[in-house]
Amino acid sequence: MQNRWSDEEADGLSDLELLVYQSRLLGADPGLVLWGGGNTSLKVTEADFRGSPISVMRIKASGSDMKSCSTGDFPALRLDDILPLFERESMSDEEMVAYLGRCMLDPRSPRPSIETLLHAFLPHKSIVHSHADAVIALTNNASASRVLEDAFQGAVGVVEYLRPGFALAKRVGEAARGNPELMGVVLSNHGLITWGDTPRAAYDSHIELVARAEEYVRKGLRGASTSGGRARRALDDDERRRVAARIAPTLRGLVGSSSRMVLRYDDSPAVLEFVDSARGKELSAIGPATPDHVIRTKGTPLWAGVDASDAPASIQAKLRAAADDYVAGYTRYYEAHSEGSVPMLDPYPRIILVPGLGMWSAGRDAHSARVSGEMYRHTIEIIGSAEGIGGYASISPRDVFDAEYWPLELYKLTLAPPEKELERHIALVTGSAHGIGQAIAVRLAAEGAHVVVTDLDQAACQAVADELNQAHGDGRAIGLRMDVTDEDEVKAAFEQVCLAYGGLDILVSNAGIAPVGALDQLSLKDWQRAMDINATGHFLVARQAVTIMREQGLGGSLVFVGTKNVPSPGKDFGAYSASKAAEVQMAKVLAIENGEYGIRCNIVNPDAIFQGSALWSDEVREQRAEAHGIPVDGLEEFYRKRNLLQASITAEDVAESVLFLAGPRSSKTTGAMLPVDGGVRDAFPR
Numbered sequence: 001m002q003n004r005w006s007d008e009e010a011d012g013l014s015d016l017e018l019l020v021y022q023s024r025l026l027g028a029d030p031g032l033v034l035w036g037g038g039n040t041s042l043k044v045t046e047a048d049f050r051g052s053p054i055s056v057m058r059i060k061a062s063g064s065d066m067k068s069c070s071t072g073d074f075p076a077l078r079l080d081d082i083l084p085l086f087e088r089e090s091m092s093d094e095e096m097v098a099y100l101g102r103c104m105l106d107p108r109s110p111r112p113s114i115e116t117l118l119h120a121f122l123p124h125k126s127i128v129h130s131h132a133d134a135v136i137a138l139t140n141n142a143s144a145s146r147v148l149e150d151a152f153q154g155a156v157g158v159v160e161y162l163r164p165g166f167a168l169a170k171r172v173g174e175a176a177r178g179n180p181e182l183m184g185v186v187l188s189n190h191g192l193i194t195w196g197d198t199p200r201a202a203y204d205s206h207i208e209l210v211a212r213a214e215e216y217v218r219k220g221l222r223g224a225s226t227s228g229g230r231a232r233r234a235l236d237d238d239e240r241r242r243v244a245a246r247i248a249p250t251l252r253g254l255v256g257s258s259s260r261m262v263l264r265y266d267d268s269p270a271v272l273e274f275v276d277s278a279r280g281k282e283l284s285a286i287g288p289a290t291p292d293h294v295i296r297t298k299g300t301p302l303w304a305g306v307d308a309s310d311a312p313a314s315i316q317a318k319l320r321a322a323a324d325d326y327v328a329g330y331t332r333y334y335e336a337h338s339e340g341s342v343p344m345l346d347p348y349p350r351i352i353l354v355p356g357l358g359m360w361s362a363g364r365d366a367h368s369a370r371v372s373g374e375m376y377r378h379t380i381e382i383i384g385s386a387e388g389i390g391g392y393a394s395i396s397p398r399d400v401f402d403a404e405y406w407p408l409e410l411y412k413l414t415l416a417p418p419e420k421e422l423e424r425h426i427a428l429v430t431g432s433a434h435g436i437g438q439a440i441a442v443r444l445a446a447e448g449a450h451v452v453v454t455d456l457d458q459a460a461c462q463a464v465a466d467e468l469n470q471a472h473g474d475g476r477a478i479g480l481r482m483d484v485t486d487e488d489e490v491k492a493a494f495e496q497v498c499l500a501y502g503g504l505d506i507l508v509s510n511a512g513i514a515p516v517g518a519l520d521q522l523s524l525k526d527w528q529r530a531m532d533i534n535a536t537g538h539f540l541v542a543r544q545a546v547t548i549m550r551e552q553g554l555g556g557s558l559v560f561v562g563t564k565n566v567p568s569p570g571k572d573f574g575a576y577s578a579s580k581a582a583e584v585q586m587a588k589v590l591a592i593e594n595g596e597y598g599i600r601c602n603i604v605n606p607d608a609i610f611q612g613s614a615l616w617s618d619e620v621r622e623q624r625a626e627a628h629g630i631p632v633d634g635l636e637e638f639y640r641k642r643n644l645l646q647a648s649i650t651a652e653d654v655a656e657s658v659l660f661l662a663g664p665r666s667s668k669t670t671g672a673m674l675p676v677d678g679g680v681r682d683a684f685p686r
Helices: 015-027 079-087 093-102 116-121 133-139 144-152 166-178 199-221 237-255 269-275 280-284 291-297 312-337 366-388 397-404 407-415 435-446 458-472 487-501 524-552 574-597 618-628 632-641 651-662
Strands: 039-047 053-059 076-078 126-130 156-159 184-187 191-196 262-266 351-354 358-363 426-429 450-455 477-481 506-509 556-561 599-606 673-676
Touching: 015 039, 015 053, 015 126, 015 199, 039 116, 053 079, 053 116, 076 079, 079 093, 079 116, 079 166, 093 116, 093 407, 116 126, 116 166, 126 199, 133 144, 133 184, 133 191, 133 199, 133 366, 144 156, 144 199, 156 166, 166 184, 184 199, 191 199, 199 366, 237 262, 237 312, 237 351, 237 358, 237 487, 237 524, 262 366, 262 487, 269 280, 269 351, 269 358, 269 366, 280 366, 291 366, 291 397, 312 397, 351 366, 358 366, 426 435, 426 487, 435 450, 435 458, 435 506, 435 556, 435 651, 450 458, 450 487, 458 477, 477 487, 487 524, 506 524, 506 651, 524 556, 524 574, 524 599, 556 574, 556 651, 574 599, 599 651, 618 632, 651 673
Parallel strands: 156 184, 426 450, 426 506, 450 477, 506 556, 556 599, 599 673
Antiparallel strands: 039 053, 039 126, 053 076, 126 191, 184 191, 262 358, 351 358
């Protein structure tokens, strides 16, 4: 454990800035805290609304993340109002939350941590609380009393497991006040608390104690086999990922039966070692590393005992059976501990472990799936460490239930903002590095979709994906090179989609070209290229999308970007008009073939989108101007004036129509063509 404190960096910082600095140091080390975990506080003197100096405690707000926190994430509470509570015998969670709300210096501040009283009752200025992996390995142990004494030699007090709240706060306060020589307190199955007269002192003590725990674990692990050794043959990387991509849509359908989930695949060496071990299944069933993990990972993962070398159909059948068993087991767990006051939460797993393949984590979006996965990776490390020094243990099923169904946690769920229209959905847009495709990708991402940007230019795809991630959060988009006419390249791209997100909900098939020339003068090469891209390309991507959507069993939406030229072909545009007509006819057949699976298929027919479009090359502009008998510089105005609304049609106009057809607003529409042309009479449906 590295001490990251720098006096040079900390010099000149205010008390509150030092608290932020200390917190970010802790948050920078995933071995100490993970997303939203841990807590820090500082007792200082500040002015109240009258300008009078009072004693306050600044503490991390509920749900804020240490590694990215700022001064606004530390609400201030009046200590003179809080400290008398230490004399009380009991206090319910609801009473505590209401009371603390009245103690805030600024009522507009974010809600303080549920562990506020714990920090307040400690008679020290600076408090640090983490869920350090090494410390958890000592507490989650069949020999916890012995290993804690051996590791810390009396430097810490130990408080048996209690859920955060008044009772735990009072126990910790009593332990610290009763033994002023202690460096900190270990919370069983929960973590470590240290203190000091300054943020630096509290941080130093924390790092020192975690380092002691790490050293104790290292000594215990020397030469130890913690998971029984490898129990099966390891697949090579390519084979493993091919199989994983094939079964990911099945998994996504299973865990998203009640609400769609985004999946994240992890085949890192530590994960593979665990899932391929002789005791992996046994150890994974013991329970969570800390109660904080339960919300993200549930009490236990789904262990799917399949043979990765089996035929995909056999693997999928076993996965379905394993998921059914998990749901039945979760239902029994709920019924055994529930008093019926709250409905059962989603009974599907958040972590799926598959021998030979690795781990999938599930979440409402890519970030949530990543957080769940990272938490379970740390659980794997904790299990291994604990097994080396006495044997992994966890809290009881009753305690797991109380953590998962804790009213304060359930209340947090009600505070989440409403989900956007395409939240939890995964969309792939072809030809989306520029023009219409890019506008569609931007619009879908703005409505919550995870977007796969594909085109021939990998760098341009990645640039669009980077912009979407910057605007909507890391993991919201990926960029992939994909030539829609290359069957192998299309298959490989869709495999990457399944590995990145678990499956697909929306395909926007947009990539196309516009060769010009009279049919009697057109070369076979140009004709064939138009057919390859404008017809066969749509077939290849649709075939892959439909296969994935059927395996998921969640329905889906295919949207094809056609053209006004389908109902109203143009002179010297024969190859374009014919190939796009083939695309649209194929789309209608897809609607017929896939309606029973809840997969809808619709078409938008734009007209003359000049903005950012690679379709309108100089050659095409010159040819179309000649065909219409107008100068090139008057082409855009000609197309505007020829429609009934005399409106210029933009890529964003097309994107709005695609959004309508892709999402729930058109849930009862399939096989339809929607013009986006300002009203071209010749293109009216007949």
